[in-house]
Every structure is written in C-alpha cells, then in structure tokens.
Amino acid sequence: MATIKIPQVFQLYTGGSALLTVEGATLTAVLRDLAQRYPELATHLMNRTGKLHQYVHLFRKGEELPRVEADQVLISQDDDLVLVPGIAGG
Amino acid sequence: MGLPPLSSDEIARYSRHLLLPQVGMRGQQQLKSASVLIVGAGGLGSPIAMYLAAAGVGRIGLVDYDRVDVSNLQRQVLYTENDLQAPKAEIAAKRLSAANSHIRVDGITGQFNSSNAMEIARGYDILVDGTDNLPTRYLLNDLAVLTNRPYVYGSIFRFEGQVSIFGMPDRPCYRCLFPEPPPPGAIPSCASAGVMGVLPGIIGSIQAAEVIKLITGIGELLAGRLLLFDALEMRLDSVRIGKKAGCPVCGTAPTIRALQDYEAWCGSRIGQEFKLPPTPFDISPLALSKLLTEKMPVVLLDVREEFERQISTLTGSVHIPLPELLERIGELPVDRKIIAYCRNGIRSQEAARLLQLHGHSDVRHLEGGINAWAAIVDPSIPVY
C-alpha cells in the first residue's frame, strides 16, 4: 500500500498520525480511500467532487501529482506521497 | 556602478567570507552594496536579520508593528527580558547596529500594508519574509512580482517549515503555488497552535543563506523548488514547483497590476487571532461567573486536549476533546445546560454547534475560552 505523509496542520484529523497508508491503483482511488477512512480530514483536503483544494498539494519523488484527470494518475504500492499545505506562521 | 571598496577593518572582520573562493572580495563587496527588507521581526525575522547583519549586508530594513511580549522570548532571539513591551523594530535595529557598525539598519515600526508597502520597500533589492500571516505573504509576493524583485519566502507551523524564492524571472511565484488562501481559521497561527522555538531559527537561517546566495550569485537557488523541513522526523525534502501560465500576477496575461486588499482576500485581519462571528451560543466570562455563583446546575464541558488541562482547567468540568465529541456524546445529560469551553473560544463554538445539531437544546460556549476567563474572572489561572 502507498503511504501519505501528513503535515502537522492536518494531524488533528488523523488522530495524530503522521503517516497514513492508503489503497488504490489511481490517484482518484487513493483519495476516495482516504476520504472513507478519514472523512473529517477529507473535508479539509478536497471538495465534494473529490478534487484537492488549491491550498494543498500532493508530491511523489519530489514532483507534484497532476490535479486533472486524477483517474489516469497511477499509484504504485510502494509510492511515498507527501501532502503539502500552505502554512502561515513566522 | 562599481562595487564599494572594503576598509581594512572590514577586511579583517569578513576574513572567513573572503577566504571562500565562491564569495571572496567581490562577493563581500556585493554584500556591502546590497539592501534587504525583512518584513516581520519575530521568530523568522530574528535569525534572518542577525545573520545578514553579521554577514555585512550593507543596508537592512526591518518592519514590525508589534511590541516584545514575554511569550516571544522562547524563539525570538533578537530580544531580551529588558526589551519587554518595547517596539520590536526599534530594539532590533539597535541590536543589529551594535552587532555591526559597518552597516545601515532601518527599524520601521508600523503595519506593512498595500497602502505603504511600495514606499517602505523603495530602494531595497530583496524582500524577505519574516511575517506570521497569509495576507502579508500575498502582499510580499505581489509586490515582488510587480517590481521585479526576489521574495525569499519562509513559513513555519509547530515542527515544520517551508522555504522558497518567488518572483524570479521564469520561476513560479507564491500565487502559482497557492492560487487561493485556505478558508479563514483553517490554518492556525503559532499564537494559537504553538511552535518549537528552534524551528524559526532553522528556517530563518536557510532564508538568510538564500539571500546571501542571491546577492553573491552563487550556488543553486531555491527558486522553482519548495524546501520542506520536519524537525520531528528530522527530514528535509525538496519538491519541484512550476510556474503557472494562468497565474493572475506572474502569468502570461496578468490581471493583478497593482497591490490589492489582502486582508479581504484572505478573510483575516493582520495582528488579530482568527475570531468566529458571534453566535447565539456565546456566553461571556462574566455571565458564566454569575450562573455559577447562582449555583445553576450546568455541565462545564472542556473540549480541549489532555495536555491543555495540565496547564489550566475550570473546577468541576468534564473532559471530552472536540475530535471525540460525537462518539462520546452519550456521556452528556440531555436535560442540563451544557457550557463548552476551550482555550480561546473557537473549538468550543464548534462543539456547541455539534451538540445542538445532535439533540442538546440548551448549549452555550464560553466566549474567548479559558484564557478570557483567566483575564476577566480568575487571574489565578495561567494564560497560555
């Protein structure tokens, strides 16, 4: 299963977990799986149609995953994804 | 225009830079002739300003509207216990001038906003982010793009930080990365969420390193890359970020040609913690105090996390953290008035809304939270 590194900002909605494992062969499937397991987190990450909000990004091996046609974006079992939010402190 | 020569005092002082083949005499002269504006003299601004002053950046401007508070001393290393309540920009300018008499430092006490940003930033080559809020970040970005200057971005949250350089030709800007701000209140500030004290030291130092590289033209800049730092895992990632052709400020057909109203755009006011609009659930600390002295049978519900109860609690309160509220709602009596509280009244307002939605008709929440209670009713309770 692929993993997603969850930033501090969103750990409030994962029961404190910093690393989640998700199932699915495409980005759409992975996001759907994430939404099922963590519905509260999902409301902060995506809109009702399951698309990521503009203020969060998903990266894999240092490259951003495409936002359009997420059902065409293949995710492999050993992918490590990184979720990046906008943060505001200083 | 030729670069300014270094005096023999300066040559002795900057010897360790002069010994670096990548910097050398020319690089040190470039530093001397450079000017950098740092917006925000707090957690990030402290190390940025101290290292740039030590490095011999010829002119440093520091803008901050705030005064030194005792809770700043955990990370804002520019200040000491003698500086409490004094204007940060003034103290910082004195401290930097004392550290390096060869440079010029301008401390500017006041807000940095769309009406004065152009004027304040006039004459500075590089804009550096030491701010603690989103509106000022969008402002710095647009100012940088509109006036063709680099914007060295840094931001922190709890144990994590980000660094990048925006506003460089053919490289993305902050709006390319974050076209829209998150909804107000979705991303808490350090003031409400806490921050590891050394984190801004690390992130600000990386920003200072990028500024020095920009000025001297050495190395690989963070433009087009976002650096991600996690102090808990002690992990540093760098991800590629792209310029967006459709970006409203740096794209091919920009629609933003002047500075905007950034507080309206982000839905938040600078210098104020996010506050929810008033609701029928609100109860003031004084009204709650009256209820309690009248021995009204109420349930005081603490919706904070366990570690916060070790800092302060209201006597006789029951504890259900907000994330567990719906699962454990059965533990609360339906025939009693419930008064929820948290640290500052944001989580408790959400709790009140949830309780009413799930069959509790008589629900209130303590306005301003236990911190307001401590300030108004019971000064023996610590404020955090």
Ligand SMILES: [Zn+2]
């Ligand atoms: Zn842009």
